[in-house]
Amino acid sequence: MNNVKNAQVAIVTGASRGIGAAIARRLASDGFAVVVNYAASSKEADALVAELKAEGAAAIAVKADVSNADDVRRMFDATEQQLGRVDVLVNNAGILKTVPLADTSDAYFAQAFDINVRGTFNTLREAATRMNDGGRIVNFSSTTLALNMPGYSVYNATKAAVESFTHVFAKELRGRNITVNAVAPGPGATSLFLDGKTEEQIQHFAKLPPLQRLGQPEDIASVVAFLAGRDAGWVNGQVLRANGGVA
Numbered sequence: 001m002n003n004v005k006n007a008q009v010a011i012v013t014g015a016s017r018g019i020g021a022a023i024a025r026r027l028a029s030d031g032f033a034v035v036v037n038y039a040a041s042s043k044e045a046d047a048l049v050a051e052l053k054a055e056g057a058a059a060i061a062v063k064a065d066v067s068n069a070d071d072v073r074r075m076f077d078a079t080e081q082q083l084g085r086v087d088v089l090v091n092n093a094g095i096l097k098t099v100p101l102a103d104t105s106d107a108y109f110a111q112a113f114d115i116n117v118r119g120t121f122n123t124l125r126e127a128a129t130r131m132n133d134g135g136r137i138v139n140f141s142s143t144t145l146a147l148n149m150p151g152y153s154v155y156n157a158t159k160a161a162v163e164s165f166t167h168v169f170a171k172e173l174r175g176r177n178i179t180v181n182a183v184a185p186g187p188g189a190t191s192l193f194l195d196g197k198t199e200e201q202i203q204h205f206a207k208l209p210p211l212q213r214l215g216q217p218e219d220i221a222s223v224v225a226f227l228a229g230r231d232a233g234w235v236n237g238q239v240l241r242a243n244g245g246v247a
């Protein structure tokens with residue numbers, strides 16, 4: 001059983017399913033009190049919180065659309081009231097739709113930038129004044145940024161912005177002993193990647209890395225756990241590609 005009372009506090013955005021849920025599980029088992037943030041999947045978020053509590057961790061589910069600054073402020077309020085000040089922020093929430101630039105709707109452009117970029121910006125701005133010194137921030141980029149595949153122009157543009165935030169914000173937090181890094185996963189077995197792809201397309205992506213498989217959410221959760229944990233204290237302002245060697 002974790003020492004719930006003295007646990008450090010971690011917010012994981014988009015933790016109701018996919019990679020975020022695996023991160024919440026891993027950080028809870030590493031001893032963190034965990035905020036399971038979600039936008040729509042309340043059933044999944046509640047079930048995950050129940051699972052983490054049954055294992056002795058402190059956990060709460062907080063509904064907040066990360067693209068909405070007021071929601072994000074309220075998420076930090078709820079976290080401070082129920083668990084304490086934030087030590088770790090994982091900006092995992094994100095969306096992907098692959099579409100050629102010429103066919104991209106205004107609505108998708110706005111939504112992708114709202115969630116992937118503004119969502120990360122909103123939590124970083126809050127973290128700047130509300131995070132404990134010595135904390136850890138892990139943002140989410142993507143290996144697609146290195147692959148430059150057709151259909152990924154808007155998504156990659158959002159992740160390029162996230163990488164820029166990572167490099168600059170790490171420097172702006174000078175003196176606080178807070179690290180800011182990003183993880184850039186390769187193709188991984190979650191609905192974000194799998195939805196809308198044929199079995200043939202999935203197999204194509206699975207064969208790309210020399211390790212010859214798709215990433216699993218747990219592969220990425222362990223990288224986040226490293227960056228959020230004691231051993232990564234000297235890693236700052238970096239983008240860590242976790243992709244089986246695809247790029």
Ligand code: NAP
Nearest residue numbers: 014016017018019038039040041066093094188190192193
């Ligand atoms: P996923 O399975 O689609 O899960 C996305 C999560 O984000 C869900 O929990 C969803 O919660 C949440 N979310 C979506 N919009 C939100 C919003 N506005 N506010 C708060 N939460 C929101 O995606 P995933 O594959 O785990 O991806 C996680 C991260 O890894 C993303 O940043 C993605 O870009 C990145 N990534 C993934 C892959 C991959 O192949 N899977 C590769 C590279 C990078 P609700 O259901 O409640 O909306």
